[in-house]
Every structure is written in C-alpha cells, then in structure tokens.
Amino acid sequence: MTIRLLTGATGFVGGAIALELLDRTEDDIYALVRGEDEQAAGERLRHALIGMAEGYGRPDLVTSIHTRARAIRGDITVDGCGASLVGIPRVDEVWHCAASLRYEEKHREEIEAQNVDGTRNVLRLARRLEAQTFNQVSTAYVAGSARGWVAEGPVVDPQVANNAYERSKIGAEELVREAAGEMRIRILRPSIVIGHSLTHHAVNWSGLYGFARAVLRFRRNSERKLGTFLTHARVRLLAEPDAAINALPIDYVARNAVTIGLSKSPETYFHLVNACPPSARDIGQVVTRLVGLREPLWVADREGFTAIDEALDSGMGFYRSYMNYGKLFDLAHTYDVCGSAASYVPMGHNELTDYFLHFLRRERGYASVRRAPDRVLHASGL
Secondary structure, eight states: OOOEEEESTTSHHHHHHHHHHHHHOSOOEEEEEOOSSHHHHHHHHHHHHHHHHHHTTOGGGHHHHHHHEEEEEOOTTSGGGGOOOTTOOOOSEEEEOOOOOOOOGGGHHHHHIIIIIHHHHHHHHHHHTTOSEEEEEOOGGGGTTOOEEEOSSOOOOGGGOSSHHHHHHHHHHHHHHHTTTTSEEEEEEEOEEESOTTTOOOSOOOTHHHHHHHHHHHHHHHHHHHTTGGGTEEOEEESOTTOBOOEEEHHHHHHHHHHHHHSOOOOOEEEEOOSSOOBHHHHHHHHHHHTTOOOOEEESSOTTOOHHHHHHHTTOHHHHHHHHSOEEEOOHHHHHHHOGGGGOOOOOHHHHHHHHHHHHTTSTTGGGOOOOOSSOOEETTO
16 A cells, blocks of 8 residues: 655645545545644545535545545644644655745745745655655746746756746755655646636636636726727737647646656656647637637737726736747656647637636626627727
C-alpha cells in the first residue's frame, strides 16, 4: 500500500487529484485540512470531495471518500503545518496542491505566506514523515513574460513574473528543487484550469471565468450609462488576438497529474496543458457574444482609447499578460508518460460557449443582458 498525503484537497486542483487517486488506486489518502478540530477537518474534507464528485458526474466515488479519505487537521502557513503526527503511518508521497490564487501586489505578503512559506513548511513535514516523493503542483505560467516556446525545465529568474502569484510559484519551485537530493521530486505545471470536460462543473471561478465576469460587469455598467450604444459599437481591447490562451479541463489536469505520479518517469518537470488551445480571439468572440457585445477591436496600444475603452481596459489587469504573451508549451515529458491524446482538447466556439454559459448563468445580472444585433454601426471611438 502506498500512503499519500495531500494539501489543498478541498480546492479545485487538489480535490480533483484526490478523487483521481481514489478512483485509480485502492490506497487510503490523507489530507491536511484546516478546521477547529479533527472532526471539523474531516467533515470539511468529505463535504468538499463529495460535492466535487457529484459535480463531475462521479457519485460512485462517495463510498471511497467516506472509507479511504482521511483528514489531518493542519495549516500550511504555520511551522510544522500544525499537524499532529500521532497515528499517521510513514508517508510515501506528498502531493502539495494548496496555494493562494491571489495575484495583486497589495496581497504580496499573504501570497508569499501561502505559496512560498507554505511550501517550505510542507517540505519540512515531508521530511519528518520520511516521504520518498514530493509532487508539487505549480503553474505553467512561471514562464511569466516569456514568449514562444516554453521548455519543461527550471525557471530561475523571478524577474520574468507578471505578478505576485507567478513570482511566488517560481520561489516555491526553487524550494522544491533544493529538496531533490532528499526525495524524488516532480513539478507539475497546469495551465489555466477550467471546468470538467463533460459536466463543466468547477470549484474555482477565477482565471478565464474572471475574464468573462469582468466583461459582463463592463457590459452592465455601460448599459446603465449608455443604453444600447454598445450593442452596436466595438470597444478596443489591448490584446494579441492570435495569442494562445492555454485552457485545460480539470479532469484532464487531474488524470495526467496522477498518471505522471504513478509512473516511473525520471523527469522532473511536466506541463499539464492543452496541445490545441483556443486563441484570445476565440475567447473574446465567445464571451462578448454571450454578454451581448460586439467582438472587440484588437489593438496593440492605447492610442485613440476613449473613456469607454478605458473602462473595459481597467478590468483587464490580471488577464492582460495572458492575452499578450503568446506561449507554446513543451509537452515532451508529459507525452512520454501520458501519450499525446491525453493533452489534446479541441476548444472551438461551441465548446467554449458551453463552458462560459455554465459559468455566466450563475452570475448576477446575466439573465438581463441582451444579444447584439447583426450589424456594427461604429467603433466606440467614432
């Protein structure tokens, strides 16, 4: 029996990996979970995993959740993770999935406490438990402002980071690399994670969904001030329309991560990304159509920006780097273990519409937006 300890099992990626491990192995999993006491931690873990299993169309996993998923009360932000090791067997593998997804510089201390200091604390716990393997869930966007081909290898320069989140994940990877002489390490780098490929259910509604939320908010605010003007006008969007927006459904992320974890691959770095990602233009066309706007005018600078263009641009801070630094992620290591088909997820307009509709129907005010008419009368700057 292989004993595995997970962090972040109540979150989006960590929870999906926990379910995948329960599905594909007969082993128990232990999860480090915050809670007032052990009972509260256990209830929180079961509630989260059962909700995900049902959302992903896997109610058959509920029994395994009750019988093989065990919570350990703890917190990665405190020394030793605040975990009592009484009764815990020697751990073979640690899967470190917990992380803060905040990115703003104003939250830098909190982000670093979670993502850098938290990783340091989990590594210390792994040493105490004599773990032989440490699987770190990072992000493909440690590549930061790099353009073009991105290799499955180390990133050592935090200056490439576009924001505090990316910088923290580069720092966390460095800590894990330093532990390579003590245990087997793997660094798994998902791209932009979206809902389940079959049910479209998700736990975290940031990333691409946050982009859709920002466009919807812009649409609603503009309608209050301008009436139906923007159902005819085209707003400028500072973005590279052909930039690849690498989105991968959560079930593909978890399946590939666990396949790599169960493998004997000698490699360290693995991209969990989509081999055929949509473009910024694809995303922009689908989202604006769904919220009743015209496709934006794709521009390379702010020359000629109107107040309306500025209003949309003000909500694009986090997303701008993803829509302006086109990347092609190397998949050689992942292909060697998982095969090429495991990372091939076509996302045309129909597929993207399904994902975004599943999200937007949850958003306040979406039902009130109107579809755009069939012709463009003018750009917003005219």
